[in-house]
Amino acid sequence: MLDFKFVRGNPEIVQDALSRRGSQVSLDDFLQLEEQRRDKLFVVEQMKSRRNIVSEEIGRLKKSGKEAKDMVLEMRDLSKQIKERDEEIRSLEEQLQDILLGIPNIPHETVPLGSGESDNPIVRMWGSPRNFNFEPKPHWDIGEALDVIDFERGGKVTGARFSFYKGLGSRLERSVLNFMLDLHTTEHGYVEIFPPFMVSRDSMVGTGQLPKFAYDMFKIEGMEYYLIPTAEVPVTNLYRNEILDGEKLPISHCAYSACFRAEAGAAGRDTRGLIRQHQFNKVELVKFCRPEQSYAELEKLTGNAERVLHLLGLPYRVVVLCTGDLGFSSAKTYDIEVWLPSYQGYKEISSCSNFENYQARRAGIRFRNEKGKTELVHTLNGSGLAVGRTVAAILENYQEADGTVTIPKVLQPYMGTDRIS
RNA sequence: GGAGAGAUGGCCGAGUUGGUCGAAGGCGCUCGACUCGAAAUCGAGUAGGCUGUGAUGAGCGGUCUCUAGGGUUCGAAUCCCUAUCUCUCCGCCA
Numbered sequence: 094m095l096d097f098k099f100v101r102g103n104p105e106i107v108q109d110a111l112s113r114r115g116s117q118v119s120l121d122d123f124l125q126l127e128e129q130r131r132d133k134l135f136v137v138e139q140m141k142s143r144r145n146i147v148s149e150e151i152g153r154l155k156k157s158g159k160e161a162k163d164m165v166l167e168m169r170d171l172s173k174q175i176k177e178r179d180e181e182i183r184s185l186e187e188q189l190q191d192i193l194l195g196i197p198n199i200p201h202e203t204v205p206l207g208s209g210e211s212d213n214p215i216v217r218m219w220g221s222p223r224n225f226n227f228e229p230k231p232h233w234d235i236g237e238a239l240d241v242i243d244f245e246r247g248g249k250v251t252g253a254r255f256s257f258y259k260g261l262g263s264r265l266e267r268s269v270l271n272f273m274l275d276l277h278t279t280e281h282g283y284v285e286i287f288p289p290f291m292v293s294r295d296s297m298v299g300t301g302q303l304p305k306f307a308y309d310m311f312k313i314e315g316m317e318y319y320l321i322p323t324a325e326v327p328v329t330n331l332y333r334n335e336i337l338d339g340e341k342l343p344i345s346h347c348a349y350s351a352c353f354r355a356e357a358g359a360a361g362r363d364t365r366g367l368i369r370q371h372q373f374n375k376v377e378l379v380k381f382c383r384p385e386q387s388y389a390e391l392e393k394l395t396g397n398a399e400r401v402l403h404l405l406g407l408p409y410r411v412v413v414l415c416t417g418d419l420g421f422s423s424a425k426t427y428d429i430e431v432w433l434p435s436y437q438g439y440k441e442i443s444s445c446s447n448f449e450n451y452q453a454r455r456a457g458i459r460f461r462n463e464k465g466k467t468e469l470v471h472t473l474n475g476s477g478l479a480v481g482r483t484v485a486a487i488l489e490n491y492q493e494a495d496g497t498v499t500i501p502k503v504l505q506p507y508m509g510t511d512r513i514s
Numbered sequence: 515g516g517a518g519a520g521a522u523g524g525c526c527g528a529g530u531u532g533g534u535c536g537a538a539g540g541c542g543c544u545c546g547a548c549u550c551g552a553a554a555u556c557g558a559g560u561a562g563g564c565u566g567u568g569a570u571g572a573g574c575g576g577u578c579u580c581u582a583g584g585g586u587u588c589g590a591a592u593c594c595c596u597a598u599c600u601c602u603c604c605g606c607c608a
Contacts, residue, residue, distance in 0.1 A: 102570060134565065138577045145577090148589040152533035161588080168588035293598095336524070336562085459562095461524080465544075467562075 094193050094301075094455040101127050110199040113416040115208055123192045130185040137178040144171055194304060198451040200416050201388070201425040207415025213428070214415070219399070220408030222432045223490060231435030232488040233366035236262060238496055239513055242367070253364075254356065254371045261513045265487070265500075266374060268507030270349050270480045273376040273401055277477055281397045283347035283378060288327035290351055291318045296330040299456035301422040301448075308357045311371075320353035324377035325474045332381065334457040336467055342460055343382035343390055347477060350375065367481040368440065374480035378445075380473040381458065387447050387471035388425075395427045395445040398477045402442075404503045407486050408432040410439050424449045429478070431486045442482045445475030 241262025
C-alpha cells in the first residue's frame with residue numbers, strides 16, 4: 094500500500110507509475126475523497142476539542158457541588174453530531190483505503206519499461222544446457238519410469254495437480270530442501286523459521302495477497318484461515334505491527350513451507366509434472382532492512398538463491414521483470430529461471446523482489462532510526478528455491494541414456510546414493 | 515469441549531467507588547554532570563497514528579489510541595456487550 098500523504102502530494106508520480114505498469118486506474122476519485130475527508134476531520138476535531146473542554150468544566154462544577162444542566166444538554170447534542178460526522182469520516186476512510194489497496198507499488202527507476210513477459214531483459218546467464226546424445230525425457234516420464242513420482246494416484250487420492258513422491262523421489266525432495274536450508278543458514282546468514290501453514294485474514298492482507306488475489310487462495314471452511322501460498326506470508330507477518338530495533342537490521346530469515354495455490358487462472362498451463370501443483374514445497378528467503386540498504390540486499394538475496402543452482406550445477410538465467418510484468422506489490426523483481434529440457438527453455442524457479450515499504454506500511458513493520466524516529470522497514474523476499482521445480486530440473490538435466498538419474502555431488506550425502514535407478 | 519483468570523507505553527508494572535490519566539514507579543535508551551577513562555551516583559529527557567501551521571525539516575497546536583469492535587455517559591484505561599489472544603484447572607488428543 095502506498096502512503097496516503099505521498100499519493101495526495103505526488104499524484105503525477107503515482108499516475109505515471111500506474112501508466113508505466115499499463116494500468117488505467119485514475120486517481121481523481123482518491124484525491125477528491127481525500128480532500129473531503131480532511132475537511133470533515135478538521136470540523137469534527139474542533140467539535141471534539143470543545144466537548145473535551147466543556148466536559149472538564151462540568152467535572153469541576155460537579156465536584157464543587159454545582160449543577161451544570163445546560164452544559165450537559167448542550168454536550169449531549171454535540172456528542173450526537175460528532176458521532177454522525179465520525180461515521181461519515183469512517184466511510185470516507187474505507188473508500189480511500191479500498192482505492193489505495195488497489196494501487197500497485199511504484200516500479201523502481203531501474204525497472205525497464207515493457208508490456209509483458211517477452212520484454213523482460215536477461216541480466217545474466219550461468220551454465221549451458223547439456224547436449225544429450227539421446228532423446229531426453231520430461232521429468233514426469235522419468236519420475237514414473239523410476240517409480241519415484243506418482244501423478245496418477247495423486248489424481249485419484251486428491252485430484253488434479255497433486256502427486257505422490259515415493260522412495261528415492263521422496264528422499265530427493267527432502268534432500269533438496271534440507272540442502273537449501275543448510276546452505277542458507279550456515280553460509281548465507283539466514284535464521285531459519287518453521288512457520289504455520291495457515292494464517293489469518295489480517296496476515297494475508299498484510300503481505301498483499303488479499304483482498305486482490307482471493308481467487309488464488311485456499312480458505313479453510315468456517316474459519317478466517319487461509320492456507321499459505323508461500324512462507325513469505327507468515328514470515329513477513331512475524332513482525333507485523335512491531336517496531337524493530339534499528340541495530341538489528343537487516344534481519345534475514347529463511348523458511349521451508351508447503352505452499353498452496355488454487356491456480357485459478359492457470360487452467361491448461363503446465364498440466365503435466367511438478368511444475369504447477371496445488372501443493373508444493375518451497376524454501377523462502379525473507380529480509381527486513383533499512384530503506385537505504387534494500388537494493389544492495391536485493392542483489393545479495395538473488396545471489397543467495399542463485400548459489401543453490403551453482404552448487405547443483407543447473408543452468409539458469411536471471412531476468413529483470415519489466416514494468417508490465419512486475420508483481421503488484423513489488424518495486425523490482427528478478428526472476429531466476431532454470432533450464433528444463435522438456436520445455437526446451439528456461440522456467441521460473443525463483444522470484445526475488447524488493448517491496449520497499451509497500452508491504453511494511455500495510456503490515457505496520459517499522460524500526461527506530463538514529464534520531465529515535467520510527468520509520469517503515471523495506472521488505473524483500475525470494476524463493477531459495479522452489480523445491481518441486483528443482484527436483485524436476487535435477488531429474489531432467491541429470492538423466493542418463495540408460496534411464497537412471499545421477500545425483501549432484503552436493504546432494505549425495507543427503508541421498509545416501511549417487512544415482513536413482 | 516467445560517470452568518476460571520487476564521490483556522496497559524521498547525520492556526516490566528501501578529491504576530478498575532468513571533472527571534487535570536497518555537497514564538505513577540522501575541528497567542532500558544538518549545543527553546548532561548562527576549571521572550584520566552569506565553563503573554557507580556546525580557540531573558534532564560524518552561509512545562504511536564491522524565491532522566493544522568511550518569519547507570513533505572525543527573517547533574508549536576488539535577484529535578485519537580490503555581488487545582480489537584460496539585454500547586452506556588456531558589465525560590471511560592476504569593461500567594456493559596461481542597470477538598481475538600494468553601494463562602490455570604478438567605476432559606480429549608498426536
